[in-house]
Amino acid sequence: MNAGDLALQRSFPTVMVPRREPVTPMEAAGERLLVAENGVFLEIDLPWLSVVRRIADYSVPTAIPYGRVAERTVLRCGQVPAHLIGAFVEMARAAHPLETGAWVVWNARTREFRLAPVRVLSQGTGSLRYERPTLLVDELRVIDCHSHGAHPAFFSSTDNEDDRHETKFAFVVGNCGSSVPSMAMRLCAKGIFEEVGRVPSSWYAAARLKEVA
Ligand SMILES: [Zn+2]
Known part of the structure; x- marks a missing residue:
């Protein structure tokens, strides 16, 4: 693939969520798309915050053979004084x-x-x-x-x-x-x-x- 699209896709990869084990954590700070049985999720992982949110639903009740994802928010930096x-x-x-x-x-x-x-x-x-x-x-x-x-x-x-x-x-x-x-x-x-x-x-x-x- 061309270098431009390769760089874009590396900076924002898409992961198929497994059914039988947890999805592998992100290796570095950044963002990725999780394609799950229950929708498409955006995951953002930063040193101070980890957040997962559903950003799309399927409009057709077709079978998606992937695992499920739950939304979450982890404030890694703790409470702001x-x-x-x-x-x-x-x-x-x-x-x-x-x-x-x-x-x-x-x-x-x-x-x-x-x-x-x-x-x-x-x-x-x-x-x-x-x-x-x-x-x-x-x-x-x-x-x-x-x-x-x-x-x-x-x-x-x-x-x-x-x-x-x-x-x-x-x-x-x-x-x-x-x-x-x-x-x-x-x-x-x-x-x-x-x-x-x-x-x-x-x-x-x-x-x-x-x-x-
Ligand atoms: Zn304002």
């Missing part, structure tokens, strides 16, 4: 009514998290243009945070467009002038968007405006 969310909310308050952004990154070697502010190119009350933060060798983005100034937290059509090709959690803070801001979070996995029903209560506690003594 609430104080980093608190620190981002502080940034969002300082920028209010303008928007701002930062990444929560995880170091795969030290297993520590930190907040890495983006380099803002231009910011408005409904827009933000930025450059990605400079990360250390072993650092990976886990949460892409941005603020909505005085507007509520939600995912706009611009956010949908920005998040379409990426694998990350996206987090929005809104009503930044309020003592308890609004928050929204979702998992983005190469076009799959899953909004998290409830942001952890520890994040709201960390985001509460500290009373000035």
